């Protein structure tokens with residue numbers, strides 16, 4: 001798919017009434033026939049003057065991950081690089097440079113560095129790292145456990161919190177293994193967002209390490225109870241507004257569920273995991289489904305039956 005920067009610019013839309021509009025926002029969601037799809041490769045939603053949410057087009061990659069871009073006074077924080085490496089098909093670096101150029105035009109003399117980190121190391125969140133690696137003004141924290149722990153200064157993983165200063169905006173980083181060993185969650189005090197990656201989003205929450213995942217959700221729940229959390233935001237939508245899972249790998253998801261979950265959803269998940277105990281098991285909580293990877297075959301079978309009527 002060829003996408004011009006003009007198309008990207010047009011795709012940027014302002015959201016005046018922040019949290020409400022983000023919850024109600026209908027994202028680009030692929031197409032029945034991707035050969036005729038004219039949506040941009042990347043939808044860019046401006047949440048406020050210094051905060052953007054990007055979504056990859058499902059016709060470029062069915063995973064269609066979300067990417068978060070948070071501006072501070074000296075650093076632009078980019079969480080994840082999406083599912084496609086090819087800059088022609090998926091011009092993520094150029095898109096973010098475009099957002100920086102818009103900001104610099106409003107604040108001449110400002111110098112902004114790009115910091116790229118990852119919610120976790122899976123390929124659908126790291127594929128375009130090569131668009132950033134070695135570029136001027138870019139720090140890319142490689143998506144492996146050693147680099148992540150070193151960069152944030154975690155010495156007793158998964159215990160402890162880290163702070164990340166963007167300039168007038170200090171993020172907090174919470175270790176979040178379970179879906180993947182090097183997973184992190186990020187809290188942004190400016191928006192009140194808790195970014196949970198693939199640990200919690202409206203869809204299938206694949207759990208690789210059950211007890212680490214339970215501990216992570218307990219940690220996030222305790223953390224959230226002492227912070228202002230306006231929204232819990234993950235990196236996919238796989239659920240319809242009607243509460244059914246779209247088929248895995250779907251490149252067309254009409255009438256998607258909201259991206260936005262809340263602190264109450266985190267509490268619901270926490271309670272369910274505590275009740276479940278140490279035995280990995282599928283848990284359907286309506287807005288999302290916990291799916292231990294060891295039970296995947298069984299789960300896929302039941303989902304196929306479940307979505308059979310779609």
Ligand SMILES: [Zn+2]
Nearest residue numbers: 120122180198
């Ligand atoms: Zn993942």
Ligand SMILES: [Zn+2]
Nearest residue numbers: 122124198235
């Ligand atoms: Zn993912």
